Amino acid sequence: MRHLRSAAVSALVLGTLITSASTALAAPPGNDTYGGRTVVGAIPFTDSLDTTEATTDSDDLSTDFCGTPAPLPTDASVWYEIAPTADEILRADVSSSTYSTTAIVATGSPGNWSVVRCGFNAVTWTATAGTTYTLLVFDNQFDGGDNGGTLNLTIDVLPPPPTVDITVNPTASFNPRTGSATVSGTATCTGEPLFTDVSTELTQRAGRFTVHGRGITSVRLCDATPQSWSMEVVTDGGSKFAGGKAASVTRASACGFFECGGDFEELTIVLRGRA
Ligand SMILES: [Ca+2]
Ligand SMILES: [Ca+2]
Numbered sequence: 001m002r003h004l005r006s007a008a009v010s011a012l013v014l015g016t017l018i019t020s021a022s023t024a025l026a027a028p029p030g031n032d033t034y035g036g037r038t039v040v041g042a043i044p045f046t047d048s049l050d051t052t053e054a055t056t057d058s059d060d061l062s063t064d065f066c067g068t069p070a071p072l073p074t075d076a077s078v079w080y081e082i083a084p085t086a087d088e089i090l091r092a093d094v095s096s097s098t099y100s101t102t103a104i105v106a107t108g109s110p111g112n113w114s115v116v117r118c119g120f121n122a123v124t125w126t127a128t129a130g131t132t133y134t135l136l137v138f139d140n141q142f143d144g145g146d147n148g149g150t151l152n153l154t155i156d157v158l159p160p161p162p163t164v165d166i167t168v169n170p171t172a173s174f175n176p177r178t179g180s181a182t183v184s185g186t187a188t189c190t191g192e193p194l195f196t197d198v199s200t201e202l203t204q205r206a207g208r209f210t211v212h213g214r215g216i217t218s219v220r221l222c223d224a225t226p227q228s229w230s231m232e233v234v235t236d237g238g239s240k241f242a243g244g245k246a247a248s249v250t251r252a253s254a255c256g257f258f259e260c261g262g263d264f265e266e267l268t269i270v271l272r273g274r275a
Pocket of ligand 2: 099100139140141142143144145146147148
């Protein structure tokens with residue numbers, strides 16, 4: 001019995017030793033606190049970090065802006081600082097980490113934060129040269145447990161937003177039977193937009209009345225070579241376009257991964273009956 005008891009005590013002592021040993025081995029990462037934040041130099045930037053011992057403290061950013069009904073825990077939070085020297089779109093991606101992550105970008109300092117953007121797995125923001133941005137990455141606990149894991153961070157510069165430039169042909173046709181008009185023009189883009197939409201509103205006086213209609217079309221693979229577009233402008237409320245002048249307002253938007261470029265043309269066009 002005496003032997004058993006002493007064995008139990010030894011096991012207890014050994015257990016305590018093992019626990020303290022593992023605590024000593026996995027220290028919090030240096031950028032666990034704002035004071036120890038990692039300053040990001042050249043971009044692209046990558047970092048891989050064990051955050052299992054990273055902690056939460058009162059400097060952590062508020063997660064009220066993260067689009068969740070309740071504030072998220074900022075478990076295993078770690079800090080980075082980015083000071084871009086050019087105006088650019090930056091993306092911090094932590095989606096290949098071994099735990100569920102949220103990233104917040106803010107300007108300011110602890111106690112005086114101004115949140116720029118918040119995102120699950122990644123955050124993309126428009127950065128201005130000369131502004132210092134603070135990035136906080138943490139375990140949002142959507143994974144349901146454990147503190148942190150292996151954080152894999154990549155910061156990249158995204159290409160600038162696409163641009164679109166449109167022209168509208170000064171003559172358009174109309175269909176006397178349906179009363180719709182067909183408006184056309186060209187679109188030229190930079191920056192390889194994912195999609196490009198063109199919409200036109202057409203207004204024509206008809207005696208005491210005004211005939212109004214709108215149409216929309218997409219330009220496929222808008223690039224540096226002008227692409228023709230054409231759309232049917234259908235009138236509201238069963239009225240019909242007729243031959244003569246009409247006021248047109250055309251808008252275009254070309255959207256990339258994060259932002260869109262736009263263009264606008266206002267032009268009086270002449271409607272002619274379809275041959
Ligand atoms: Ca922390
Ligand atoms: Ca977790």
